[in-house]
Amino acid sequence: MTTKRRKTPVWLAIAGQIRGDIAEGRYRPGDRMPTEAALSARFGVNRHTVRHALAHLTEEGLVRTRRGAGTFVADTPTDYPIGGRVRFHKNLLAAGRSPEKRILQIETRAAAAGEARALGLEAGEPVCSYHGLSFADGQPIALFESIFPETRLPGIAQALQHTRGVTQALDLLGVTDYVRISTRLTAVLADATQAMHLHLREGDPLLRSTGINVTDDGQPVEFGRTVFAGDRVTLILGDGAEDS
Template identity: 70%
Template structure:
């Protein structure tokens, strides 16, 4: 594909149009990695700079996202994620027509910091179970999270979470039949290197951090959770 003549569509724009058509026709699914710049340059008979220009246009349109050192990926349609008194990861994604999945990254017991203890209504330094994980929708990571549970109230929660990745199911196993969200706080932050690795974004990309406390039917705190959502993959909806 040669440079365009005066008055003709620029080559980079023609390539972007072709790739846009590929996406519209479903040749690539959300989350799929696109061919490398070298392969695209070979396909269209241009240099990599021209291909990069085309991809940048698709990034600006929100159709493609790039990750330094990893390449270009098809951007997913943001997942609707309600945040209200009854936040349930599995139910939220199923209602949005997505397949939910959770992966354990780290599960340990440690001492609560002052801020964590204040949120849970326990003494600073009291033991908590820290559950770090990755939330996915249709196989694509959408959030990393840390959930803290007071061991004085839920002594068997760590072993239960090792067997049951669902927080709701694990809480039911240890006697918490129901729980609701007592408070939620949303903050815009930048992705750390570790978060970027898990979420397949660039370090410094915008994330939405949700912090919340869940309480049982007696109003006693059973979980303090922090979730970092990939900003371009979810639409958070606050419910009354």
């Protein structure tokens, strides 16, 4: 009796060929993959079959989809130290990545109770809230909010608008050095807004960091909350800190 050989599904064979292309360096980490239409033409199949193959590779972690941008070969996660004095730009440059910040909003508002406690203020005192996105090699890796005491740092909002980050802004205001005195790390799932900004799916894993920075005389100057894309960053506990 002859036993029939089970045929490999076409979508699985396509996934295997794309996996081979990546392994052989035809597509490198961060490269944009050909469109579904281009892959359909290459393999002589419909888009649904290609989509099935790409979904399989996404589950394996070999490729990532970015909403409205396409499918990309997964990057190697960026090493990101958390500790005392290493800042955002230094962290990424040391990892061989190109750093970039994008301002989403800078506003003056009343401090919430938890923010006031962290900054040594009375609830309701004015603070500067700085929302932004951090990028490595053009890919969003973190969404942050930094809170500053307005009365202690007059002009901080304007300084943030005209500099590339917190360190330079504080330096303009006479704060030449500051250190991280506490960091709290928590695993969370992306909500719809976070997913949109970080080009993830709602429910994807994030790492949330909450920390307080102080001057050398112990005065709090920043209370920061950052969520990192869980598959794009490796947080390293040591002599470093994220400067938003």
